[in-house]
Amino acid sequence: MMTKIQETTLEINLPALQNNLSFLKSKIKPSTKFMAVVKAYAYGSDAEQLALFLEKLQVDYFAVAYTDEGIALRKAGVTKPILVLHPLPIHFPELIAYKLEPSLYNKYVFDAFLIASEKEKEYPVHLKFNTGLNRLGFSAEDISTLENHLINNENIKVASVFSHLGASEDLTEKAFTLQQITSFKEITNRLLSLLNYKPLLHILNTSGILNYADIAQFDMVRSGIGLYGFGNDARFKEDFKPVVALKSVISQIHSITPNQSIGYNKGHIAKTTMKTATIPLGHADGIGRHYGKGKGFLTVHGKKCPIIGNVCMDMLMIDVTNVACKEGDEVVVFGENPTASEFAATAGTISYEILTAISQRIRRKIVY
Numbered sequence: 001m002m003t004k005i006q007e008t009t010l011e012i013n014l015p016a017l018q019n020n021l022s023f024l025k026s027k028i029k030p031s032t033k034f035m036a037v038v039k040a041y042a043y044g045s046d047a048e049q050l051a052l053f054l055e056k057l058q059v060d061y062f063a064v065a066y067t068d069e070g071i072a073l074r075k076a077g078v079t080k081p082i083l084v085l086h087p088l089p090i091h092f093p094e095l096i097a098y099k100l101e102p103s104l105y106n107k108y109v110f111d112a113f114l115i116a117s118e119k120e121k122e123y124p125v126h127l128k129f130n131t132g133l134n135r136l137g138f139s140a141e142d143i144s145t146l147e148n149h150l151i152n153n154e155n156i157k158v159a160s161v162f163s164h165l166g167a168s169e170d171l172t173e174k175a176f177t178l179q180q181i182t183s184f185k186e187i188t189n190r191l192l193s194l195l196n197y198k199p200l201l202h203i204l205n206t207s208g209i210l211n212y213a214d215i216a217q218f219d220m221v222r223s224g225i226g227l228y229g230f231g232n233d234a235r236f237k238e239d240f241k242p243v244v245a246l247k248s249v250i251s252q253i254h255s256i257t258p259n260q261s262i263g264y265n266k267g268h269i270a271k272t273t274m275k276t277a278t279i280p281l282g283h284a285d286g287i288g289r290h291y292g293k294g295k296g297f298l299t300v301h302g303k304k305c306p307i308i309g310n311v312c313m314d315m316l317m318i319d320v321t322n323v324a325c326k327e328g329d330e331v332v333v334f335g336e337n338p339t340a341s342e343f344a345a346t347a348g349t350i351s352y353e354i355l356t357a358i359s360q361r362i363r364r365k366i367v368y
């Protein structure tokens with residue numbers, strides 16, 4: 001039996017994580033390396049705990065967005081290689097001190113890293129190329145400028161060359177994705193002909209693994225959202241298991257008479273007699289003001305209770321008129337039903353956003 005929830009809690013289910021890793025790995029060759037993306041607190045969960053758990057299973061690499069995230073993993077005892085996807089030059093000394101591996105995405109960061117790594121020998125770096133997302137990355141034309149710096153440079157060594165897909169979950173954009181993959185092949189062929197060693201090549205994220213593993217898995221794949229239980233497509237709903245569940249409790253119940261208002265700015269005016277429950281969870285916890293006023297619901301004893309009025313900083317109110325409930329009872333925000341993706345959809349957003357918004361002040365509870 002699970003112990004009763006007595007405060008707002010983010011449950012983190014490690015067996016679900018293991019299930020998702022196995023499912024993703026079943027889509028790729030055993031020899032293809034697996035990079036676990038644990039940026040943004042492992043998509044709002046707990047990067048240290050998850051990385052330590054994943055390190056004991058079979059993952060080859062970790063990825064974070066920023067240097068500080070990588071440092072936190074090292075301090076927690078993570079020893080596998082860690083790619084920093086979006087490092088900024090100011091952090092290069094620390095990045096090197098903690099043996100983190102930078103993604104170098106333009107000449108500006110590349111030059112800065114050459115200076116920072118002057119005393120290093122074959123320091124692993126990752127070259128990121130833009131193949132259509134137009135976010136970060138060298139362009140194919142940059143190869144000629146890079147060439148001189150890559151050959152005969154003993155300070156750095158290219159551990160991998162990678163790119164990122166812009167619409168891998170959207171099969172109506174298949175032509176665009178195939179074009180990105182083709183560009184990546186052209187770029188990497190040119191680079192490989194220049195280097196006298198072979199870096200790892202990778203382009204697939206979670207949806208890429210699900211949709212393009214047959215043609216573009218290269219040497220490694222990178223997965224974030226899939227590990228946390230989302231395949232960005234209803235086809236895979238049964239295969240993935242949500243890793244986190246956000247639960248809370250009822251702090252107070254109010255009986256409201258017609259025409260009384262509820263919450264700031266009279267966000268809701270009662271038309272009839274109603275019963276509301278106040279929940280210790282607000283926009284400071286990640287449930288933004290785009291919920292409420294008819295968008296989003298919490299689940300009490302299996303029943304959907306709409307979020308009413310405006311979400312406050314530390315609280316929100318739900319309509320429990322038709323639910324037999326009392327103060328102290330458990331409330332489900334998302335987990336298995338609804339999933340974070342379904343909950344997010346009620347306010348027009350996506351699983352990635354709701355998960356990573358869950359604030360650090362909410363207690364994490366690891367479930368084994």
Ligand SMILES: *Cc1c(COP(=O)(O)O)cnc(C)c1O
Binds near residue numbers: 037085
């Ligand atoms: C965040 C990120 C990923 C992970 O993407 P998912 O869709 O969560 O699997 C992979 N690669 C890069 C470059 C990223 O920024």
